[in-house]
Amino acid sequence: MFQKILQIHSTDNVLVALTDLSKNDIIEFKNECYTLQNDIAAKHKFAMKHFVVGDEIIMYGVLVGKATQSIQKGELIHTHNIKHASNENYKKQNDYHWTAPDVNKWEERTFNGYLRNDGRVGTANYWLFIPTVFCENRNLDYIKDALLQQLGYAPSHKYRKAVSKLISAHKQQTDTATLTPQFLLQEEDIIINDRLFPNIDGIKFLNHEGGCGGTRQDSEMLSKLLASYADHANVAGITILSLGCQHLQVDLLLQDIKKRNPNFNKPMYIFEQQSAVSEELMIAEAIQKTFEGLIEVNKVERTPQPLSKLCIGVKCGGSDGFSGISANPAVGYTSDLLVALGGQVLLAEFPELFGAEQNLVDRCVTHQAADKFTHLMKAYDAQAKAVGSGFYMNPSPGNIKDGLITDAIKSVGAAKKGGTAPITDVLDYTEPVVKPGLHLVCTPGNDVEATTGKAASGATLILFTTGLGTPTGNVVCPTIKLSSNTALATRMSDIIDIDCGGVITGEKTLEQMGEEILEYCIKAASGEIIPKSVELGQDDFIPWKRGVSL
Numbered sequence: 042m043f044q045k046i047l048q049i050h051s052t053d054n055v056l057v058a059l060t061d062l063s064k065n066d067i068i069e070f071k072n073e074c075y076t077l078q079n080d081i082a083a084k085h086k087f088a089m090k091h092f093v094v095g096d097e098i099i100m101y102g103v104l105v106g107k108a109t110q111s112i113q114k115g116e117l118i119h120t121h122n123i124k125h126a127s128n129e130n131y132k133k134q135n136d137y138h139w140t141a142p143d144v145n146k147w148e149e150r151t152f153n154g155y156l157r158n159d160g161r162v163g164t165a166n167y168w169l170f171i172p173t174v175f176c177e178n179r180n181l182d183y184i185k186d187a188l189l190q191q192l193g194y195a196p197s198h199k200y201r202k203a204v205s206k207l208i209s210a211h212k213q214q215t216d217t218a219t220l221t222p223q224f225l226l227q228e229e230d231i232i233i234n235d236r237l238f239p240n241i242d243g244i245k246f247l248n249h250e251g252g253c254g255g256t257r258q259d260s261e262m263l264s265k266l267l268a269s270y271a272d273h274a275n276v277a278g279i280t281i282l283s284l285g286c287q288h289l290q291v292d293l294l295l296q297d298i299k300k301r302n303p304n305f306n307k308p309m310y311i312f313e314q315q316s317a318v319s320e321e322l323m324i325a326e327a328i329q330k331t332f333e334g335l336i337e338v339n340k341v342e343r344t345p346q347p348l349s350k351l352c353i354g355v356k357c358g359g360s361d362g363f364s365g366i367s368a369n370p371a372v373g374y375t376s377d378l379l380v381a382l383g384g385q386v387l388l389a390e391f392p393e394l395f396g397a398e399q400n401l402v403d404r405c406v407t408h409q410a411a412d413k414f415t416h417l418m419k420a421y422d423a424q425a426k427a428v429g430s431g432f433y434m435n436p437s438p439g440n441i442k443d444g445l446i447t448d449a450i451k452s453v454g455a456a457k458k459g460g461t462a463p464i465t466d467v468l469d470y471t472e473p474v475v476k477p478g479l480h481l482v483c484t485p486g487n488d489v490e491a492t493t494g495k496a497a498s499g500a501t502l503i504l505f506t507t508g509l510g511t512p513t514g515n516v517v518c519p520t521i522k523l524s525s526n527t528a529l530a531t532r533m534s535d536i537i538d539i540d541c542g543g544v545i546t547g548e549k550t551l552e553q554m555g556e557e558i559l560e561y562c563i564k565a566a567s568g569e570i571i572p573k574s575v576e577l578g579q580d581d582f583i584p585w586k587r588g589v590s591l
Contacts, residue, residue, distance in 0.1 A: 043546060046070060047366065048089075050102035055086040055118055057362065057444075059545055062087075068115075078116040084362025084444035084508075086118040098123050101365070105396060105449035118446070125433040125447035127396035133411040137404045139463050141381040142374070142552075147559070148382065153343035153567040154350060154501075159304060161274040162350035164501045164566040165242040167517055168335055169276045171267050173294060174252030174287035177314065180324055181246050181282060187328060192335075193236035194243050196578035199226050238339040241277070242568065243575075244331075245516045247582055253287035259586045260288035265471045266584050268297035269497040271309070272473075274352075275517045277338035278308040280331045285315030301473060308334045343568060349383030351566060352474060354500030354518070355458035356390065358488035361508025362444020363525040365454020367544035367554075368506035372523065373460035374555025375504065375562070376479065380462040385474050387500050388459035389482040390491050391421055395432035396449030397456035401481065405464045413467040417483045439509050458506065470585060474499040488513045489583040492520065502562055505574075512536050514572075514579030519565055521572045523558065536573050 046068055047057045056070060062081040067074050081087050086100070091114050098106040098118065106123040116122075155163035170181055189195040203225035210217050247270060251263045271279045271294075283291050291311055298305050310330040317323035355372050357364055376386040388394075394401060398418060405411035425431045433448045445451040465478030471494070474480055484494030488511055492503055496518040503518050505511070508525040510533040524530040527542030539561055543549035549557075564570040 049100060049366065052099055052102050054089045054092075054099050056089055057086050057366065058083050075115040078113050081117055082444075086362075086444070088112045088114055088116050088118055090114055097126070100450055101453040103396065103400075103449070103453055104128055105453060106447045120441060120446050123447065125396075125449055127449040127452075128399055131399040131402050132415065133402050133405060133408055134399075135403050137406070137463055139404075139461060141462070142377050144378055144381045147348060147378065150348055150563065151345040152348065152351065152563045153569075154346045155274075155277070155341055156344055156346065157274055158306060159302065161499075162346045162501070163274040163276075164351075165275040165517070165519055165568070166240055166277050166338065166341060167242055167275055168244045168278045168280070168331065168338065169270060169273075169517065170244070170246045170280045170282065170331075171271060171294075172247065172249065172252070173267070173281065173283040173289045173291060175248075175250045176253070176284045176287065177282040178248045180314070180320065180327075181248055183324055184328060184331075185244075185246050188244050188331070192238065192244065196576075202226075238335050240339045240342055241335060244335075245580060247516060249582065249584055251584055251586075252289040253284075255288075255586070257288055261293070262471070262587060263584050264289050264293050264297045265301075266493070266497055267294055268301050269471050269473065269499075270517060271298050271307070272302045272305060273496065273517050274499065274501050275519075276307070277341060278331075278334045279310070280327055280334070281309065281311045282327065283311065283313045285313045308337060310334065347383075348379065348563070349477065351379060351562065352385040352387070352499050352501045353379060353562065354387040354389070354482075354492070354495030354498075354503040355506075356488070356491055356495065356503055356520075357393070357455050357458060357506040358491075358513060359507040359509035359511035360440055360443075360445055360451060360455065361525055363542075363545055364445075364506055364508045365450075365457055366525075367551075368508070368523045368525040368541040369454055369457040370551050371541050371544060371554035371558060372458045372504050372506055374551050375460075375558040376458065377460035377462050378555060378559050380460070380478050383477050385477055385499070386459065386462070386479045387468075387474060387482050387495050387498055388456070388479065389484040389495055390455060390486040391418055391481075391483050392425075392432045392448070392486040393452050393455040394418070394481075395422070396447075396452040401456065401459075401464060404462075404479075405467070406478075410464060410467045413469075414464075414481055417467065417469065421483070443508060458504070468498050470494055470587070471497045485585055487583070489581040490585045492518070493582055494585060502566055504558065504562070506541070507537075510536065512574075512577070512579060514574030514577070514581055516580040516582045519572050520574040520579070521561065521565060522574060536577065538570075538572050 058081045092108040092112040096108045107126040462479045467481045484491045492515045503520040506523045514520040523539040530537045530540035
């Protein structure tokens with residue numbers, strides 16, 4: 042029978058509605074009856090006891106808020122009667138003992154990836170265009186239009202066809218309002234170019250708004266970020282476009298690439314516009330040299346690789362009240378499986394770990410890692426407070442509407458993506474992952490800035506959970522979307538790859554869901570399945586300027 046409510050942890054003093062509940066409904070739980078004082082929408086919470094002002098609200102077994110007014114037993118818990126609260130005096134207190142999941146059936150499994158000279162393995166084989174400054178974005182757009190269309194990498198032509206149909210109808214004096222969107226998107230007459238280079242999964246472009254005009258520190262950080270993308274395991278070759286006079290000089294970028302990887306030897310072509318005869322000739326030469334490079338990197342083929350070579354970033358965005366119950370802990374079980382197999386997992390979004398710190402600090406395998414996490418968290422929050430903000434202001438209107446009413450509630454549920462494994466290391470923004478195991482990576486919670494940062498640290502796949510629906514991907518890292526609820530997976534089936542709603546209905550356990558997710562990752566890493574974010578061309582990339590972004 043479908044369960045209507047859930048107590049996530051045995052010490053919680055709130056219950057979560059798994060379906061819409063009505064005022065005056067009587068809910069029975071553990072031999073106690075609760076008469077609801079309000080309508081309680083699915084994903085929201087109600088009080089298990091009477092609270093007075095200042096009483097602690099416990100969820101996931103930790104402090105997530107305090108009552109700001111009297112709250113009756115059975116009353117809705119929301120922003121009008123509680124505020125964020127969490128333990129902010131965290132420090133490493135205990136050694137952490139972990140029982141890894143049984144991975145016997147996975148130990149001999151492999152995926153078909155691209156083995157690089159340094160031993161890392163890519164899940165895709167991309168050619169990457171990098172501008173050192175925003176002045177070159179337009180030139181990148183010209184090249185993008187030319188290469189993607191002709192080489193078979195352009196996204197669906199259906200929108201161009203839709204415009205053609207509108208133009209045709211208008212010329213024939215047909216009322217365009219009578220044409221349905223379904224008719225406009227019919228694709229039966231669309232011709233898609235075959236790919237000339239079957240072993241190249243895409244040609245990608247890192248358009249950005251930096252490189253000059255801001256602070257020198259911003260350009261230096263951008264250089265490190267661009268270097269991390271040039272060195273990424275999913276990138277086979279690089280074309281760099283520079284203006285010439287910008288802050289981010291090509292020499293600085295090349296130095297950062299060599300610092301990151303002294304043995305870097307990918308094919309790389311550099312073009313500087315102020316040294317060129319003309320813009321047209323520079324673009325033509327860039328296209329010609331890149332084509333020659335594509336011929337070479339197309340010779341690289343996928344080969345069987347152990348699952349220990351996978352590096353998966355875990356991310357949530359557009360979260361809801363079910364995210365911390367279904368999709369996030371299911372991904373957490375996948376994370377534990379991969380860590381037990383010797384792989385790498387990256388958990389980031391530091392503003393969305395606010396309230397979960399003590400558990401994470403205790404899981405750090407060294408005091409140095411725990412201290413680094415503590416320092417980065419407190420410095421980041423202090424920077425936010427200095428401009429009148431703070432981590433506590435992180436939940437978005439959409440989060441709050443769907444049950445994530447304090448940052449601690451959001452954060453503790455978000456941290457579930459990291460499973461229960463020990464934390465091997467803590468990485469600052471753009472620091473590369475070099476050890477096996479679970480890592481914490483300092484990034485904002487902002488969807489694109491966070492995925493940008495995970496890829497910078499080395500993620501070759503990203504598992505992205507959502508309860509509301511977020512059309513986000515990454516330019517070099519295939520991003521897999523998982524819904525926390527089946528209604529979303531049905532409504533936005535064009536962007537969702539995996540439906541975790543069966544955990545809510547009781548049709549699947551978290552362990553079963555986690556194993557399904559790992560199976561999907563193996564297929565995506567092998568190129569057998571193309572995640573929808575890749576099919577849709579969701580090649581998002583936003584550098585973090587280290588200012589206040591939550």
